[in-house]
Amino acid sequence: QKEVEQDPGPLSVPEGAIVSLNCTYSNSAFQYFMWYRQYSRKGPELLMYTYSSGNKEDGRFTAQVDKSSKYISLFIRDSQPSDSATYLCAMPTPGRGSGAGSYQLTFGKGTKLSVIP
Amino acid sequence: EAGVAQSPRYKIIEKRQSVAFWCNPISGHATLYWYQQILGQGPKLLIQFQNNGVVDDSQLPKDRFSAERLKGVDSTLKIQPAKLEDSAVYLCASSRLQGDSPLHFGNGTRLTVT
Numbered sequence: 001q002k003e004v005e006q007d008p009g010p011l012s013v014p015e016g017a018i019v020s021l022n023c024t025y026s027n028s029a030f031q032y033f034m035w036y037r038q039y040s041r042k043g044p045e046l047l048m049y050t051y052s053s054g055n056k057e058d059g060r061f062t063a064q065v066d067k068s069s070k071y072i073s074l075f076i077r078d079s080q081p082s083d084s085a086t087y088l089c090a091m092p093t094p095g096r097g098s099g100a101g102s103y104q105l106t107f108g109k110g111t112k113l114s115v116i117p
Numbered sequence: 118e119a120g121v122a123q124s125p126r127y128k129i130i131e132k133r134q135s136v137a138f139w140c141n142p143i144s145g146h147a148t149l150y151w152y153q154q155i156l157g158q159g160p161k162l163l164i165q166f167q168n169n170g171v172v173d174d175s176q177l178p179k180d181r182f183s184a185e186r187l188k189g190v191d192s193t194l195k196i197q198p199a200k201l202e203d204s205a206v207y208l209c210a211s212s213r214l215q216g217d218s219p220l221h222f223g224n225g226t227r228l229t230v231t
Contacts, residue, residue: 042224043121043208104162107161
């Protein structure tokens with residue numbers, strides 16, 4: 001079982017729809033959860049960052065964490081064509097290196113979202 | 118604040134050739150990462166630097182990949198010799214601190230090995 005599972009889609013929705021993006025994870029050591037957005041031919045950019053179970057809202061975006069089920073979600077309200085991108089969940093864990101402070105982000109595969117005008 | 122700069126944006130080489138990528142992180146960011154993103158996959162960490170020291174290179178294929186950050190600022194990643202499976206986007210990222218400090222990514226170098 002992979003550490004982070006994410007349905008790659010693609011997901012296509014009409015403008016204005018509510019979008020739900022999800023990831024599951026297997027490692028109970030994950031404490032922090034991130035969502036990155038990656039536009040075509042660009043690097044990922046941090047969208048949401050949450051520590052705890054429950055919901056965190058930022059404008060049209062809501063991140064939800066359920067640690068008991070090892071399940072995280074990102075909801076997008078009133079989706080816009082400009083939201084068309086790949087959404088990656090990511091979780092930081094201690095890295096496998098021997099150096100102090102070794103730290104690694106484990107990413108899901110990403111879900112490609114298209115919002116149709 | 119200027120972002121993470123990477124060059125070149127695109128590179129096409131034949132297998133068994135060598136290639137180098139350059140990264141300049143955000144000013145003041147001590148931690149620098151190189152990630153490999155194969156098409157349809159999430160980024161995978163290759164190497165992490167803290168200033169000019171290597172913190173984690175456990176997933177770097179050291180028989181062909183090398184990286185350095187000599188002065189603790191910019192960094193280069195080299196592949197020699199390249200294989201077909203090295204075709205990917207190579208992303209550089211930096212963060213202010215280690216641990217769970219958010220990463221800021223560059224736009225990557227898209228490498229095609231033919």
